[in-house]
Amino acid sequence: MEGRNSVFFLGAENSGKSTLLRYLLDPKHDPKTLKTMPTVGVSHFNYPIEAEAQKGEKRRFFACGSGKKTATNAGIVLKELGGTLAQNWTQYTVGSKRVVFLVDASDLTRIAQVAFHVNDVLNALQCEDEDEKADFLIVYSKIDILDPHQVSKQISTIRNLLRVDDLINGNAHVRINEAAVSSFTAEGINRIANWLMRSF
Ligand SMILES: Nc1nc2c(ncn2[C@@H]2O[C@H](COP(=O)(O)OP(=O)(O)OP(=O)(O)O)[C@@H](O)[C@H]2O)c(=O)[nH]1
């Protein structure tokens, strides 16, 4: 099975995956000055979650599936699948248990395509153990581009177009969470870091 301690980051081209990952890995870096190139294929990043965990509550890693939970000391691997790979995302994520899906909140032009891929990826998520759920985090990215007064309205529009409430109700095998984020202002970034810790 594809990476027990791995999390896939997906989203259309330009949705902000590489920028978010760089920020999560090194918050000292100013994302505004960071130049990213479109990701070709898959990028792997090691996330030092143990160090994070030591700051707060103690966490351990558990492998999902075998019925018996196993602690491991390994960190987690964050894997970005470039937007150009969209047609093949599920070949990578099938059977995986953790996905972060970025939706550019400032760009509704590709929302129909995004909705298609969200459904596709959700259907491919599963856990070997029927009692365990997979985790899927929808990230509404680049909220700094929006007028602050319009953020919740825009997110509500995107939620309706993606039918997020139906997805939550219709996918009993997946725990779906949401976060509105800007990698430029760091707004919402903690939600992602906390989700990463919680989902292991
Ligand atoms: N304003 C703003 N721009 C952002 C944010 N995150 C990323 N960007 C910009 O969006 C562009 C694309 O960002 P990337 O992180 O490379 O996008 P990606 O999703 O990795 O794209 P692919 O690898 O091609 O699939 C870059 O110019 C970033 O600087 C954000 O939170 N706010």
Ligand SMILES: [Mg+2]
């Ligand atoms: Mg990228």
